[in-house]
Amino acid sequence: MSGARFAIEVRERYGDVVRDRWPVSIDPQPDELLSSWLHRLAIANGIAPRPFASVLELGDGMWSPRLDLRLPREVATLLTGRTDVPHETISAMAMTGPALTPLLLPLRENVRRNRSTWMQYCPQCLADDEVPYFRRPWRLATRISCFVHGRGLRDRCPACRSGIASFDQT
Incomplete structure (x- = not known):
């Protein structure tokens, strides 16, 4: 197919098109x-x-798990403005507060196989979800089983023993 021509046009930058939302x-x-x-x-x-x-x-x-522990006001304001999700809803998703701090799994940049990671999950909950997501209680060191399925929570892949890949930011 010689002589075929493609129309090419210059498009706006993402930031110029999406300013407010x-x-x-x-x-x-x-x-x-x-x-x-x-x-x-x-x-x-x-x-x-x-x-x-x-x-x-x-x-x-590890920016996102750190936001779970301390959500700066300017980040919450930016998220509210760009998503229309109310500030109170965004703040409620964080694990802030002095009462929760001693109960949280510690953040670890380098996870050894013999130490827990900073997040646990119920594989059955994730499999059952229409939209898989991680729950707030799974961050608590005091939670060792799923109250819905009665199964032990996992903190790594059972096959390769590495931390949760979807939250691996390194």
């Missing part, structure tokens, strides 16, 4: 963890979770 806003699920919602929000808008940190004007590293 992100193209896709997703509602948080019941008892969803903030970091889980942020990952789903990033993917829904076509951005991988790791570079989504720059959209939120955050640094590298």
